[in-house]
Amino acid sequence: MGQQHAKQQEAALKRTPLHALHLERGARMVPFAGYEMPVSYPSGIIREHLHTRAEAGLFDVSHMGQALVTGPDHETSARALEALMPSALVELAPGAMRYGFLLNDGGGIIDDLIVTRPAAAGEGTLMLVVNADRKAIDYEVLRGALPSGVALAPLETRALLALQGPAAAAVLARHAPEAAALAFMGARAMAFDGIDCHISRSGYTGEDGFEISLEAAQAGAVARALLAETEVEPAGLGARDSLRLEAGLCLYGHDLDETVSPVEAGLGWAIGKRRREEGGYRGAARIARELEGGPKRRRVGLRLEGGAPARQGCVISDGEGRARGVVTSGGFAPSLGAPVAMGYVEPALAAPGTRVQLTVRNKEVPAEVAALPFVPHRYHRAKAA
Amino acid sequence: MSDLKFSKDHEYLRLEGELAVVGITQYAQEQLGDIVFVDLPEIGRALARGDEAAVVDSVKAAAEVYAPAGGEVVEVNGELTKNPALVNEDAEGGGWFFKLKLAKPEEVAELMDQKAYAAYLEGLS
Numbered sequence: 001m002g003q004q005h006a007k008q009q010e011a012a013l014k015r016t017p018l019h020a021l022h023l024e025r026g027a028r029m030v031p032f033a034g035y036e037m038p039v040s041y042p043s044g045i046i047r048e049h050l051h052t053r054a055e056a057g058l059f060d061v062s063h064m065g066q067a068l069v070t071g072p073d074h075e076t077s078a079r080a081l082e083a084l085m086p087s088a089l090v091e092l093a094p095g096a097m098r099y100g101f102l103l104n105d106g107g108g109i110i111d112d113l114i115v116t117r118p119a120a121a122g123e124g125t126l127m128l129v130v131n132a133d134r135k136a137i138d139y140e141v142l143r144g145a146l147p148s149g150v151a152l153a154p155l156e157t158r159a160l161l162a163l164q165g166p167a168a169a170a171v172l173a174r175h176a177p178e179a180a181a182l183a184f185m186g187a188r189a190m191a192f193d194g195i196d197c198h199i200s201r202s203g204y205t206g207e208d209g210f211e212i213s214l215e216a217a218q219a220g221a222v223a224r225a226l227l228a229e230t231e232v233e234p235a236g237l238g239a240r241d242s243l244r245l246e247a248g249l250c251l252y253g254h255d256l257d258e259t260v261s262p263v264e265a266g267l268g269w270a271i272g273k274r275r276r277e278e279g280g281y282r283g284a285a286r287i288a289r290e291l292e293g294g295p296k297r298r299r300v301g302l303r304l305e306g307g308a309p310a311r312q313g314c315v316i317s318d319g320e321g322r323a324r325g326v327v328t329s330g331g332f333a334p335s336l337g338a339p340v341a342m343g344y345v346e347p348a349l350a351a352p353g354t355r356v357q358l359t360v361r362n363k364e365v366p367a368e369v370a371a372l373p374f375v376p377h378r379y380h381r382a383k384a385a
Numbered sequence: 386m387s388d389l390k391f392s393k394d395h396e397y398l399r400l401e402g403e404l405a406v407v408g409i410t411q412y413a414q415e416q417l418g419d420i421v422f423v424d425l426p427e428i429g430r431a432l433a434r435g436d437e438a439a440v441v442d443s444v445k446a447a448a449e450v451y452a453p454a455g456g457e458v459v460e461v462n463g464e465l466t467k468n469p470a471l472v473n474e475d476a477e478g479g480g481w482f483f484k485l486k487l488a489k490p491e492e493v494a495e496l497m498d499q500k501a502y503a504a505y506l507e508g509l510s
Contacts, residue, residue: 028418039418039445040418044418044419044473045418045419045444045445046419046444238418238444238445241445242444307421307422307442307466307469308422308424308442309421309422309442309447311446311447331444331445332419332421332422332442332444334444339421339422361424361440361447
């Protein structure tokens with residue numbers, strides 16, 4: 001058999017605060033973004049994936065970068081970040097979060113991230129969560145660009161756990177009753193069994209769920225308390241990837257990179273209305289051009305015929321066999337029992353229902369452009385007043 | 386199954402009368418995780434030892450399966466098309482991939498027996 005994982009120098013890998021717990025639970029550990037991470041537990045990726053959609057999965061995402069941007073007041077900090085991001089951050093209310101991107105001068109995405117304004121207002125602090133394998137680059141960009149008076153403080157001693165699935169809210173409420181009051185993309189500091197945490201109602205699966213940020217020393221206690229709940233099973237990076245793919249969510253390094261703009265990626269909804277009109281961020285010229293005249297390529301979902309998955313790099317051709325795009329993410333969708341993919345195509349092929357062919361191991365696999373997400377999102381949105 | 390022979394690439398071969406039954410080992414299926422698709426060779430295909438004979442897709446990645454000995458593919462396991470998970474459930478039994486009419490039966494003796502394969506696996510970890 002061809003071996004798929006290159007053995008890396010394991011001595012150089014970092015460990016998350018939950019490393020011992022993963023080993024206890026029999027996790028298969030792999031190198032990822034410089035960390036030793038659980039790709040799956042003995043139940044396997046498919047069971048972990050399905051369990052998360054049925055009840056609740058607990059993910060260790062402590063490898064991701066958590067950092068504070070601190071300034072004299074909210075507006076100063078928000079405007080400092082707005083120079084690098086097309087998000088409307090000045091308007092961010094206390095306890096609210098936004099998904100956005102750091103852009104380069106060409107309008108390409110350096111990283112996608114979440115920005116949170118803490119619920120305790122008036123401090124000039126914004127919290128960032130960035131991708132693990134981009135955090136070094138992100139911090140360098142931020143340090144180079146933030147004006148004096150606004151500082152970046154990476155939080156190197158914090159853990160991050162994600163509890164995702166329809167049972168997550170009920171489970172979390174047993175330990176952190178205030179969590180039940182959070183709406184999707186809301187966050188606040190609160191106690192979990194008396195342990196200080198910062199909890200947001202957000203995630204990367206399309207399900208209702210929470211991300212729990214806390215000091216590393218306490219992470220084991222919180223994780224074990226959650227795993228002791230009957231609804232909760234541990235889930236690794238393998239299931240995290242299949243869940244986010246079904247949810248139509250982008251993965252940096254696959255669906256996003258420094259050449260891709262938010263408009264091409266179908267993420268224009270994350271560009272603030274005021275920012276479209278005013279600009280004032282790196283890369284604004286290209287964004288304005290693409291919003292006006294359309295981008296050169298568009299991200300699409302793809303449903304494949306047959307059972308073979310198509311993965312990053314597979315060429316997307318039209319009915320005449322002409323190459324018109326490329327797959328950027330792909331795999332097996334356990335909730336659908338079939339392979340799905342995401343990729344970029346010329347805009348003329350981007351309408352759902354368009355028939356295409358994907359080149360998988362020198363064979364043409366028929367596929368159809370499909371609307372995203374593949375599996376409907378079930379976010380807990382606030383009810384309209 | 387003491388009559389299994391093993392390759393360094395974690396394929397097994399079991400003689401069944403005139404034919405050789407080929408699949409991937411228990412160790413291989415554990416390493417791969419949940420298998421979602423198997424791409425089997427066409428019947429009639431002539432394989433040399435070491436040729437890529439099949440591809441197995443797990444959730445995470447695809448892996449090649451090589452012919453542990455040369456021969457002609459005379460049968461493939463249709464069950465795997467309907468139920469790829471059978472490879473995980475019963476790799477060395479019902480999860481077989483294809484059957485060969487061996488071109489050079491002496492190649493079988495060059496494969497590892499159960500004991501040698503077990504020792505080989507020890508050396509890998």
